[in-house]
Structure formats: C-alpha cells, structure tokens
Amino acid sequence: xxxxxxxxxxxxxxxxxxxxxxxxxxxxxxxxxxxxxxxxxxxxxxxxxxxxxxxxxxxxxxxxxxxxxxxxxxxxxxxxxxxxxxxxxxxxxxxxxxxxxxxxxxxxxxxxxxxxxxxxxxxxxxxxxxxxxxxxxxxxxxxxxxxxxxxxxxxxxxxxxxxxxxxxxxxxxxxxxxxxxxxxxxxxxxxxxxxxxxxxxxxxxxxxxxxxxxxxxxxxxxxxxxxxxxxxxxxxxxxxxxxxxxxxxxxxxxxxxxxxxxxxxxxxxxxxxxxxxxxxxxxxxxxxxxxxxxxxxxxxxxxxxxxxxxxxxxxxxxxxxxxxxxxxxxxxxxxxxxxxxxxxxxx
Amino acid sequence: xxxxxxxxxxxxxxxxxxxxxxxxxxxxxxxxxxxxxxxxxxxxxxxxxxxxxxxxxxxxxxxxxxxxxxxxxxxxxxxxxxxxxxxxxxxxxxxxxxxxxxxxxxxxxxxxxxxxxxxxxxxxxxxxxxxxxxxxxxxxxxxxxxxxxxxxxxxxxxxxxxxxxxxxxxxxxxxxxxxxxxxxxxxxxxxxxxxxxxxxxxxxxxxxxxxxxxxxxxxxxxxxxxxxxxxxxxxxxxxxxxxxxxxxxxxxxxxxxxxxxxxxxxxxxxxxxxxxxxxxxxxxxxxxxxxxxxxxxxxxxxxxxxxxxxxxxxxxxxxxxxxxxxxxxxxxxxxxxxxxxxxxxxxxxxxxxxxxxxxxxxxxxxxxxxxxxxxxxxxxxxxxxxxxxxxxxxxxxxxxxxxxxxxxxxxxxxxxxxxxxxxxxxxxxxxxxxxxxxxxxxxxxxxxxxxxxxxxxxxxxxxxxxxxxxxxxxxxxxxxxxxxxxxxxxxxxxxxxx
Numbered sequence: 109x110x111x112x113x114x115x116x117x118x119x120x121x122x123x124x125x126x127x128x129x130x131x132x133x134x135x136x137x138x139x140x141x142x143x144x145x146x147x148x149x150x151x152x153x154x155x156x157x158x159x160x161x162x163x164x165x166x167x168x169x170x171x172x173x174x175x176x177x178x179x180x181x182x183x184x185x186x187x188x189x190x191x192x193x194x195x196x197x198x199x200x201x202x203x204x205x206x207x208x209x210x211x212x213x214x215x216x217x218x219x220x221x222x223x224x225x226x227x228x229x230x231x232x233x234x235x236x237x238x239x240x241x242x243x244x245x246x247x248x249x250x251x252x253x254x255x256x257x258x259x260x261x262x263x264x265x266x267x268x269x270x271x272x273x274x275x276x277x278x279x280x281x282x283x284x285x286x287x288x289x290x291x292x293x294x295x296x297x298x299x300x301x302x303x304x305x306x307x308x309x310x311x312x313x314x315x316x317x318x319x320x321x322x323x324x325x326x327x328x329x330x331x332x333x334x335x336x337x338x339x340x341x342x343x344x345x346x347x348x349x350x351x352x353x354x355x356x357x358x359x360x361x362x363x364x365x366x367x368x369x370x371x372x373x374x375x376x377x378x379x380x381x382x383x384x385x386x387x388x389x390x391x392x393x394x395x396x397x398x399x400x401x402x403x404x405x406x407x408x409x410x411x412x413x414x415x416x417x418x419x420x421x422x423x424x425x426x427x428x429x430x431x432x433x434x435x436x437x438x439x440x441x442x443x444x445x446x447x448x449x450x451x452x453x454x455x
Numbered sequence: 456x457x458x459x460x461x462x463x464x465x466x467x468x469x470x471x472x473x474x475x476x477x478x479x480x481x482x483x484x485x486x487x488x489x490x491x492x493x494x495x496x497x498x499x500x501x502x503x504x505x506x507x508x509x510x511x512x513x514x515x516x517x518x519x520x521x522x523x524x525x526x527x528x529x530x531x532x533x534x535x536x537x538x539x540x541x542x543x544x545x546x547x548x549x550x551x552x553x554x555x556x557x558x559x560x561x562x563x564x565x566x567x568x569x570x571x572x573x574x575x576x577x578x579x580x581x582x583x584x585x586x587x588x589x590x591x592x593x594x595x596x597x598x599x600x601x602x603x604x605x606x607x608x609x610x611x612x613x614x615x616x617x618x619x620x621x622x623x624x625x626x627x628x629x630x631x632x633x634x635x636x637x638x639x640x641x642x643x644x645x646x647x648x649x650x651x652x653x654x655x656x657x658x659x660x661x662x663x664x665x666x667x668x669x670x671x672x673x674x675x676x677x678x679x680x681x682x683x684x685x686x687x688x689x690x691x692x693x694x695x696x697x698x699x700x701x702x703x704x705x706x707x708x709x710x711x712x713x714x715x716x717x718x719x720x721x722x723x724x725x726x727x728x729x730x731x732x733x734x735x736x737x738x739x740x741x742x743x744x745x746x747x748x749x750x751x752x753x754x755x756x757x758x759x760x761x762x763x764x765x766x767x768x769x770x771x772x773x774x775x776x777x778x779x780x781x782x783x784x785x786x787x788x789x790x791x792x793x794x795x796x797x798x799x800x801x802x803x804x805x806x807x808x809x810x811x812x813x814x815x816x817x818x819x820x821x822x823x824x825x826x827x828x829x830x831x832x833x834x835x836x837x838x839x840x841x842x843x844x845x846x847x848x849x850x851x852x853x854x855x856x857x858x859x860x861x862x863x864x865x866x867x868x869x870x871x872x873x874x875x876x877x878x879x880x881x882x883x884x885x886x887x888x889x890x891x892x893x894x895x896x897x898x899x900x901x902x903x904x905x906x907x908x909x910x911x912x913x914x915x916x917x918x919x920x921x922x923x924x925x926x927x928x929x930x931x932x933x934x935x936x937x938x939x940x941x942x943x944x945x946x947x948x949x950x951x952x953x
Contacts, residue, residue: 119741126748133752138759145763149770152780160789180788180797197788267854269900284900286858310819329904335754352769354762369766371757385506396777398770406507407568415770424561427568440778440787455778455789 134374142367142376146415152398155411155421157442163194163451165201170445171212171228172432177219179436182443184451185215185226193224193238196443196453205236205247211259218265219437223250223285225271227260233273235285251288256281262305264314266328274302274316282331292331298322304346308353313370315356317344323358325370337368339375346391346402346433357400357414359388365402367414379412381419390432395439403430403444409454423454508572508602515574518549519594525549530591538668540578540591547587563587572601573683578675581630581687593672599680607684610651613640615681617655622662632688772816775809811931815923818915830931834922842879843914846872850907854900865898873906883909 168188175182181202182194189210193203211229218224224247227233232254236247258276265271270291272282278300282292298318305316307328314326323344325335342362349356350367355376359365363384367377379400386405393400399420400412409423409430428447435442441455518525525546530537543566550562566585570576575594576583585592599605616637619629629637644651662670775781788796806826814821821827835841849868856864872881873891887906894902922928 116737116741119738119745123741123745123748126745126752130748130752133756137756140760140763142759142763142766145760146767149767155779157779178797197794269854329908351773352766354765369757369759369762371765372759372762373751373754373756374759376759376762385510394777394779396770396773396780397766398774398777399779415767424564427564427571438778439776441789453789455787 137372138374142415143417149415151416152413152420155399155423157411157421157423157454159423159425159452160441160455161196161199161453163192163196163199163453164449165192165194165204166190166449166451168210168449169428169447170431170449170451172215172226173434173443173445173451174216174432175434175436175441175443176217176221177437178221179438179440181217181221182434182451182453183215183217183224183226184443184445185212185228186445186449187211191215191224191226191236194451196441203238203247207234214260214262216263216265218268220268222268223265225263225265225273227253227263227273229259231256231259231275233260233263233271233283235271251283251285253281253283253288255290258301261301261303264305264307266307266311272305272307272314274305276301278302278318280305280316280326280331294331297333298324300343303344306347306349306356308349309351310353313349313353315347315349317347317358317360319343321360323347323356323368325356335370335373337373337375339366339368340364342387345387345389348391348393348435350393350397351395352397355397357391357393359391359402361387363387365391365400365410365412367400377414377417379410379414379417379419381410381422386429389430390444392433392435392442394435401433401435401442403433403446405429407446407448409433409442409444425452426450505602508600511569511572511574512597512600512602514554515569515594517553518546523553527594536668537578537591537671539672540593543586543588543590543592546575546585546592559587571683573599573679576675576679576682581678581682583679583682583686593675593679595679596673596676599676601683605680605684607681609640609643610647612636612681612685613644613651614654614658615677616640617651618659618662621655621659630687636685776813806931806934808932811928814928818911818919821919821922830927831919831922834925834927835918837927838918838921840918842872842881843910843918845879846881847907847910847914850903853903856900861900862898865895865902868903869895881906881910882913 163182163184166184166186166188168186170184170186173182173184175196180195180197182196183191184194185191185207187210189207189212191205191207191212192201193205194200195202205224207226209228209230209232212226213228215224215226222239223235223237225233225235232252233256234249235251235253237250238247240248242248253271253273256273256275256277256279258278260273260275263271263273269285270282271285272280274280274297278296278298280294280297280302281290283289284291297316298320299322300318300320302316302318305314307314312328313334314328315323316326317323321338321340321342321344323337323340324333325337326332327334340358340360340362342360344358344360346359347356348358354371355367355369357365357367357377363380363386365379365388366375367379368374369376379402381404388402388404388410390403391401398413398415400414401409401423402412403409407424407426407428407430410419411421411423412418413420423442423444426444426446426448430444430446432445433442434444441453443451443453445451517523519527525541527539527541530540546566547559547562550556550566551559554562554565556562556565563585570583570585570592573583573595575592577585578591578593616629616633619633620637641648662673665673778787786793786796788794810824810826814824814827821831832841832844835844846868849872853861853864853868869891870876871878873883873888883906887909891903891906
C-alpha cells in the first residue's frame with residue numbers, strides 16, 4: 109500500500125467526515141418506519157392466489173414474460189427460440205414467432221399491443237410488428253437494433269416509436285424505432301450489467317437495477333441519473349416502479365426484497381420470506397401498491413404487504429425457478445414464467 | 456490411468472438381505488473416477504443450493520430409516536428379483552403422514568422436485584418424475600447426491616456411455632438420445648478415444664466381478680446420476696446455472712469503489728468498510744467521490760414519516776381499484792369465466808361513480824380515461840381555454856407520426872400555438888419558447904416536449920383543479936351516484952373496515 113501524500117490524506121479525511129454527515133442526515137430523516145406509520149391501517153387479506161391458467165407451449169425454459177396494455181395478452185420468450193403471444197384468458201396462442209437466436213433474455217410488449225421487442229445473448233434488440241406478417245407467415249421484423257457489446261437484459265417501450273434498453277455492457281440506450289437510430293446512449297450507466305428496468309406511468313422516471321448492487325433513478329427528459337440507491341448485498345435482479353411513481357421495489361440475489369422511496373432517498377422496507385433460502389429473480393407490485401410479489405429460485409412467488417412488512421403468503425405451483433413476473437396493467441392478474449417451461453396466470 | 460476402488464477392500468460382501476442400507480452402498484459405490492475427483496467431494500460453503508440440498512437430504516434420510524421410513528423391499532418379477540425398491544404410492548403416503556404437506560397433491564409436487572434433483576428415481580425410466588401408483592423407485596446412493604458438488608465433465612460421460620455399450624444386456628442398451636450423445640462425444644474426443652475406451656474397459660471389468668443384484672442396483676444408480684447431469688432432452692436440468700450469471704463467472708467485475716454501499720442502508724453500519732486500493736490519479740477519484748457526496752447531502756429529502764403517510768393515502772385511494780383487495784365489478788374475467796369486463800370497457804358509455812371519482816386522483820387519470828377526457832374538453836371549451844389541452848395532445852400525437860410527416864406537422868403546430876402570429880396561442884415561459892424556437896431549425900418528434908411539459912403543469916394547477924370544483928363535475932358525481940343501486944352506494948360510502 110503506497111504511502112499517502114498529505115493531499116490525499118486531507119481528501120480522505122474530508123470524505124470520511126462527509127460520509128459521517130450523510131449518515132447522520134439519513135438517520136434524522138428516518139424518523140420513523142413505514143410499518144409504524146401504517147400501524148393504523150387495516151390488515152389485508154392473506155393471499156390465496158392460485159393458478160387460473162397454465163400457458164403450455166414452450167419446450168424449453170421460459171426466461172421472460174410481459175403483459176400487454178390490454179391486460180389480456182402476454183408475450184413470453186424461451187430458450188427454445190420462440191416468442192409466443194398468448195391470449196391469457198382463453199389460454200390460446202395468438203402468435204408464435206421463431207427467433208433467430210435462441211438465447212432470449214428479455215421480451216416486452218408495447219402498451220398499444222402492436223409491437224414486441226426481444227433480445228438476449230445475440231447482443232441485439234429485435235422489434236416485431238404483430239399486425240404485419242412477412243413472407244413466411246410470422247410477425248414482421250421492424251427493426252434489428254445492433255451495436256451492443258453485451259447481452260440485452262431488459263427493455264421498455266415508451267410508445268410505438270421509442271424504446272429504451274439496458275444491456276450487459278452497462279449501457280442504457282434509447283432508440284427511435286422508425287429511423288433505427290440511437291437517440292441517447294449512456295455508457296457506464298452502472299458499474300456492472302444492467303439487469304432490469306421499470307418506468308413510471310407518466311414515463312418521466314426510470315429506475316434501473318444492476319449487478320453492482322445499486323439501483324438508479326433516471327430522469328427521462330434529460331437522461332441523467334437523479335439518485336442512486338444502495339442497500340442490497342448482492343445482484344439486484346429486478347426492479348419495479350410503484351404505481352404512485354414515488355417509490356420502487358427491488359428483488360435481489362441476496363434473498364431479500366426491498367422498498368425504496370425516491371423522495372426520502374432511502375430504503376423504507378426490507379422483506380424476507382420466513383424460510384430464507386433462495387435469491388429472488390423478479391418482482392412486481394399490485395395496482396394500489398399494497399402487495400409486493402417476488403419470484404424466487406425456490407419455484408414460488410412470495411407476497412408481502414408492504415405497509416405492515418408482513419409476509420402474507422406464497423404462490424406455489426411451478427416446478428423450477430421463476431425467471432420473470434409481470435403484473436397486468438389493471439392489476440387483475442400476475443403472470444409468471446419459469447424454468448419448468450410454463451407460463452402461469454395467477455389471481 | 457485407471458484406479459481401482461480402494462474402498463472396496465473395506466466393504467463386506469452384501470448378504471441377500473433385501474434392505475441394503477446406505478452405508479454399504481456407499482462403500483460399494485466404487486470410486487470409479489480418477490483420484491483427482493476426490494477433491495470434489497468436499498461440499499462448498501453456504502451456497503443456497505447447499506442449503507436446499509441439506510434440507511432434501513434430511514428428508515431422504517428420514518425416508519430411508521429402517522423402521523419408520525418408506526418400506527423398501529425386493530419385488531419378485533417373473534424369473535427375476537428387483538432389489539431394493541419402493542412404490543410411488545408408498546412414498547406419497549409416507550410423505551403425507553410424516554411431512555408437513557397439505558394433501559396428496561402437494562406431496563406429489565414435493566416428491567417430484569426431489570426426484571428431479573436425483574435423490575430417488577424410477578427404475579424403468581430416464582425421466583425423473585414420481586407417480587402415485589405402483590411404479591417402482593429406488594433411492595440414490597449418497598455418493599451420488601448433488602450436495603457433493605459433482606460437475607462431471609464430458610470425458611466422464613463418454614466413459615460411461617462407452618462402458619454401457621460394452622455390456623451385452625438389453626436393459627443396458629442406449630436410448631436414442633444417449634446414442635446421439637455418444638456419437639457426438641466420439642467426434643469431440645476423436646483423438647483420445649483410445650484412452651476413454653481403456654477406461655471404460657477397466658470399469659466394466661471391475662463391474663463384472665460384482666454380485667448380480669448389487670450390480671443391478673449400482674447400474675441403476677449410476678444411470679440416475681447421469682439422468683440428473685445429462686437429462687433427457689426436454690427435461691429440466693436441475694444442475695444448471697442461470698446463463699447470465701454463468702457468463703459473469705469468467706468476467707470479473709470492474710474494480711469500483713464500493714465504499715459508499717454502506718451508506719445507503721437505513722440505520723446502517725457506522726464505519727465505512729476498509730478503503731479499497733486506489734488506482735491511478737487517486738486525488739481525482741477522491742475529489743469525484745467528495746463531489747458526489749456533497750450533492751447527495753445537499754439534496755432535500757423528505758422525512759420517512761411524510762413519505763409513509765403519502766404511501767398510505769395512495770394505497771387507500773387506490774384500494775378499491777386494486778382487484779386483489781376489492782373484487783372488481785364486473786368480475787375478474789378469469790374468475791367468472793366471462794369477458795364482460797373487457798366488453799364493457801370497449802363500449803363504455805356508462806359512468807359509474809367509481810369511475811368518475813378516479814378522475815379526481817390526478818390529471819393523468821383523467822386524461823387516461825376517454826370519457827373523462829371528453830368531459831374535460833367540454834369544460835375547457837366553456838372556459839375558452841381549450842388550446843392548452845389541444846397543444847399538449849398535438850405534441851403527443853406528433854410522437855406517433857411517420858418520420859416524413861414530422862417536419863411539416865411541427866411547423867403547423869408552431870404556427871398554430873407558439874409562433875408570433877399564432878391562431879391559438881398557448882401560454883409558456885420565455886425560456887421554453889426560446890429553446891423551442893432554436894430547436895425548430897431541426898424539428899423532430901421531441902422538439903416540443905419541454906413546452907408541452909410546461910403546459911401540462913399549467914393545466915394541472917389551473918384548469919384541472921377548477922374542473923374538479925366545477926358544477927359540471929359535481930353533477931357528474933351526483934348524477935352517477937343516483938344511477939347506482941342501493942347496494943352500490945353502500946359499497947361506495949366508506950365504512951371503517953378492520
């Protein structure tokens with residue numbers, strides 16, 4: 109360890125004192141806990157959610173799933189190289205889209221239901237138009253967005269013409285789908301792979317989670333990082349914005365799920381299941397924000413009441429780890445995709 | 456380099472007792488692999504998999520208990536004896552009696568999960584699943600348990616498949632997928648195939664010396680082991696790691712200052728972790744960190760008590776719109792098996808009180824609902840302030856336009872709303888106006904975003920709040936209330952519910 113010269117020592121001391129100041133400030137701000145304030149709220153009923161529909165059709169692990177804006181259609185991507193669009197109510201497959209690369213890690217629906225985007229180990233994001241077919245009869249590829257140096261881990265549509273993606277090369281990129289050009293690119297958005305992202309309903313705020321254990325909140329208008337949140341002890345696998353837009357939940361490899369508030373700039377909830385064995389891979393919040401769902405490596409989805417910080421149940425039925433979870437827009441159902449090749453609809 | 460089993464010398468010859476217990480099997484579970492593999496026997500530290508394996512093994516040990524476990528017997532089948540098996544039904548019954556499971560369905564599910572990891576297996580099949588009937592199963596020897604952190608490589612698999620082909624027994628014939636695998640491996644290891652062949656020969660020589668029943672058992676256990684690590688195509692491989700994490704194992708994360716990670720924890724550690732090694736330009740790096748921290752401290756944050764209250768009010772407000780808390784009306788399509796909900800939404804002309812009240816939550820909610828938007832437009836027209844909403848909507852529509860039309864449309868928008876001779880001028884601050892004017896040199900879809908944001912804010916604070924206090928809105932509230940039934944009113948008027 110090289111000997112520090114006086115300037116560096118001075119800086120280090122300054123840093124230490126600032127750290128101390130910051131921690132004190134945080135403690136004063138944390139004048140109470142969420143559970144205490146919510147003490148007067150009525151308890152919510154225990155979750156007895158069961159599988160209402162099993163969407164069978166994939167022949168390999170399902171790695172991602174997403175509800176459409178109509179809360180009826182679901183897109184799921186699997187390592188068998190197919191994207192399937194389901195009508196979740198009847199259980200029928202509306203479309204099957206064969207992919208050029210089987211290693212798909214992310215698939216999302218545009219809110220309008222006209223487009224789906226997917227990508228993965230092929231380091232590309234491919235956007236399909238569901239209303240137009242190409243010569244072979246499957247959905248037409250509208251855009252193939254290339255230029256990533258790492259795998260595509262997550263993406264979100266702003267609208268039918270704009271999409272933002274997070275990738276393994278630690279970048280966030282915003283694309284204009286019509287011209288196929290990058291509108292904005294943030295290099296080193298995180299210190300490690302960007303694993304997951306979630307947008308607020310007014311599309312002004314984005315929260316991203318990464319393997320560097322942090323979560324960042326971005327202002328979409330000027331694409332700057334507004335805040336960084338710490339607290340997790342291992343990879344943050346999934347983040348989900350609270351419907352109010354002022355908080356978000358996260359699920360991590362460190363076997364906890366947490367709730368962070370953007371205005372208070374700190375963690376306000378920590379949730380562990382009763383038998384804490386496995387990391388969490390995916391998360392979601394109910395329409396009122398009261399329930400937090402987290403899909404886990406132990407094949408169940410754990411549910412907590414965030415106000416009382418109580419574990420209110422878990423959803424069992426999958427036979428292998430849950431890879432993705434999506435709550436429908438109107439809050440009526442939860443879709444989960446798992447390594448057991450099925451997508452299940454719960455309510 | 457062939458190693459003979461050292462442990463075999465210690466093993467006692469098994470008697471014809473039907474209950475061959477684990478210990479003996481372990482001794483006879485020959486160290487067929489090279490001595491190098493012995494290091495792999497040490498289980499790793501507390502990885503999550505190990506915790507789960509320990510739990511499963513605890514249950515399996517109970518199952519194998521001689522007195523209270525699952526009844527294991529030797530079944531006589533025509534001319535042959537099937538040693539050391541139990542039926543699926545016995546297994547499920549035992550589980551229901553001895554483990555905390557709700558019912559047979561859950562027991563079956565749990566049994567299936569444990570089979571998938573290889574703790575017991577069906578003797579006739581490659582697919583590791585459990586059926587609640589007279590299908591026969593056998594326990595896996597602890598030597599082959601997943602907790603021993605086997606990561607058998609393709610060479611071992613090749614030796615195993617090769618050995619199978621050397622033995623002329625029908626029950627040892629290769630399945631289709633195994634034959635394919637063998638062909639593939641032969642290609643892969645073409646150069647060292649002799650070595651593999653030699654090993655296979657040596658192993659089968661050792662096997663031949665063993666007692667027939669014992670061989671049956673060991674062969675089946677070895678096959679089950681490979682069913683776990685090289686599963687039938689189409690089956691789940693429980694030994695697999697998420698490919699995203701697997702990618703990272705070879706790529707170390709960038710060296711970053713993780714010092715601040717302790718700060719974010721509410722009431723977290725007081726002393727920061729030891730300072731990491733400082734790379735080039737240490738002074739600069741420190742400076743940057745100091746700056747970042749200063750900014751964080753300077754930022755105004757809200758107290759947790761306040762945000763908690765905000766959370767509560769949000770949750771309460773949206774409680775009845777959360778189908779998990781309050782059953783929706785018309786009912787959830789998956790529960791009622793009818794698509795009433797979606798059909799009604801499509802043709803929605805009727806105003807329920809619930810719907811009207813939602814408009815008061817935020818401007819976003821109001822504009823989201825097409826009927827709400829219609830009423831708002833009518834109100835604005837009465838007040839002669841509809842240009843704000845029209846401008847905002849024009850900007851949103853611009854974003855959806857085809858590239859070709861963007862330039863012309865933006866000029867139209869400019870001349871209609873923002874220009875000096877605008878037909879319907881909107882009121883925005885001079886800064887935004889200047890910025891937009893500059894951007895008009897290269898108009899694109901997002902030129903007006905800043906101005907639109909300003910207008911939205913104005914609408915929200917001015918027109919929207921007046922709308923909520925207006926006679927029109929009040930009439931909508933009461934009018935819709937009258938339409939609902941008595942039952943509906945009881946649901947609306949909030950009773951304190953505990």
